[in-house]
Amino acid sequence: MLIELAYGTTGLTVELPDRTTVVAPEHRPGAPDQLAEVRRALREPVAGPPLSALVRRGQTVAISMCDGTRPQPRHLMIPAVLDELEGRVDPDDVVVLVATGTHRGNTAAELAAMLGPEVLERVRVVNHDARDDSSLAYLGRLGDNVPVHLNRHFAEADVRITTGFVEPHFFAGFSGGPKLVAPGLAGIETTLVLHDARRIGDARATWGVTEGNPVHDDVRAIARHLGVDFALDVVLNREREVVAAFGGELFAMHAAACAVSRRVAMQAVPQRFDVVVTTNSGFPLDQNLYQAVKGMSAAAEIVRPGGLVVEAAECRDGFPDHGEYRRLLTSAPSPEALLAAIAARAETVPDQWQVQVQARVQAAARVLVHTDGLSDAELAEAHLGPASDVGAVVAEELARLGEAATCCVLPEGPQTIPYLAAR
Numbered sequence: 437m438l439i440e441l442a443y444g445t446t447g448l449t450v451e452l453p454d455r456t457t458v459v460a461p462e463h464r465p466g467a468p469d470q471l472a473e474v475r476r477a478l479r480e481p482v483a484g485p486p487l488s489a490l491v492r493r494g495q496t497v498a499i500s501m502c503d504g505t506r507p508q509p510r511h512l513m514i515p516a517v518l519d520e521l522e523g524r525v526d527p528d529d530v531v532v533l534v535a536t537g538t539h540r541g542n543t544a545a546e547l548a549a550m551l552g553p554e555v556l557e558r559v560r561v562v563n564h565d566a567r568d569d570s571s572l573a574y575l576g577r578l579g580d581n582v583p584v585h586l587n588r589h590f591a592e593a594d595v596r597i598t599t600g601f602v603e604p605h606f607f608a609g610f611s612g613g614p615k616l617v618a619p620g621l622a623g624i625e626t627t628l629v630l631h632d633a634r635r636i637g638d639a640r641a642t643w644g645v646t647e648g649n650p651v652h653d654d655v656r657a658i659a660r661h662l663g664v665d666f667a668l669d670v671v672l673n674r675e676r677e678v679v680a681a682f683g684g685e686l687f688a689m690h691a692a693a694c695a696v697s698r699r700v701a702m703q704a705v706p707q708r709f710d711v712v713v714t715t716n717s718g719f720p721l722d723q724n725l726y727q728a729v730k731g732m733s734a735a736a737e738i739v740r741p742g743g744l745v746v747e748a749a750e751c752r753d754g755f756p757d758h759g760e761y762r763r764l765l766t767s768a769p770s771p772e773a774l775l776a777a778i779a780a781r782a783e784t785v786p787d788q789w790q791v792q793v794q795a796r797v798q799a800a801a802r803v804l805v806h807t808d809g810l811s812d813a814e815l816a817e818a819h820l821g822p823a824s825d826v827g828a829v830v831a832e833e834l835a836r837l838g839e840a841a842t843c844c845v846l847p848e849g850p851q852t853i854p855y856l857a858a859r
Contacts, residue, residue, distance in 0.1 A: 586623070735846060743802070778795075
């Protein structure tokens with residue numbers, strides 16, 4: 437069979453055996469009028485008053501949004517929020533914050549592409565910087581002893597609004613909602629504790645689990661303590677269209693969005709597979725290897741111990757070169773050695789969490805990557821192998837294992853999270 441894998445902006449067609457199990461998201465069409473759906477969520481919230489009833493002239497307003505590594509439809513959501521605020525607050529009192537977490541800030545050109553030039557002319561747009569202590573406010577220790585430093589613009593605003601999108605997340609359970617406060621707008625010290633080896637290594641820190649998940653429990657505690665006045669999230673389909681929008685009180689809104697995302701994106705399978713082909717959902721999610729760990733993690737849910745994972749991830753931004761991910765990933769001779777080093781480290785260091793998840797996958801299964809952005813030598817640095825021809829690699833592995841060998845493909849990568857039916 438021919439399968440179209442989500443890869444970069446062009447996709448990648450591969451040939452796989454007819455007996456391959458295909459696990460893809462439940463298809464839901466985009467809303468007939470996506471902007472109208474977003475506006476409806478602002479005016480007909482899941483819980484609490486509509487956004488327009490929460491603001492008045494003279495108040496300062498801070499709005500958080502995802503950075504360029506996420507496919508949030510910012511060009512719809514941010515203008516819709518600003519339209520609801522128009523005439524009620526002064527535009528000079530509004531700031532849009534790019535919730536970068538520990539990622540680099542987005543460039544002016546990227547922001548224009550993400551939002552449209554009209555938004556940049558309408559209000560201030562500021563990249564959060566987790567490493568700029570002067571831009572942070574300290575809230576004390578919250579949750580499970582987390583030292584909480586948050587973006588000062590957001591923490592000190594009269595009205596705080598989050599915007600994002602909801603999909604299963606490989607260690608926070610689901611994206612969106614309170615994650616647009618922390619780690620999205622958190623200082624580096626806060627993020628390092630939220631992503632420490634103990635929390636990331638907990639079995640409950642996984643896809644689709646929020647309650648009892650040590651990462652998400654602390655994320656919720658931070659957002660609850662600070663207070664979010666209005667939250668807006670969307671669920672997307674594979675075409676990045678808005679399937680449904682949810683607005684209102686943060687936790688009720690997020691629970692409703694997670695319920696829809698779970699039905700769309702999580703699917704049961706009856707067994708583990710010898711070979712799992714996956715992706716990282718195409719651009720912008722597969723723009724670097726750091727992000728591509730999510731695709732590996734999705735495949736790891738259903739590959740047999742010692743099996744083969746083959747991921748197609750473009751990685752146009754390489755490892756990337758910024759941050760600590762590459763240095764950490766290449767600092768030990770094997771995935772097992774990386775896990776041992778992380779367990780022995782007294783303090784969390786930036787990007788350790790991504791390396792920890794990746795090493796855990798690679799310690800359990802062989803991982804090959806098809807990419808245009810990394811050389812074979814660079815993949816070897818990352819303890820990965822190349823897969824220049826995905827179909828040929830799969831055919832060779834299945835032939836080696838024999839007629840009973842099993843294969844599964846996740847064409848949309850972590851847009852679909854498979855799980856064993858007994859779970």
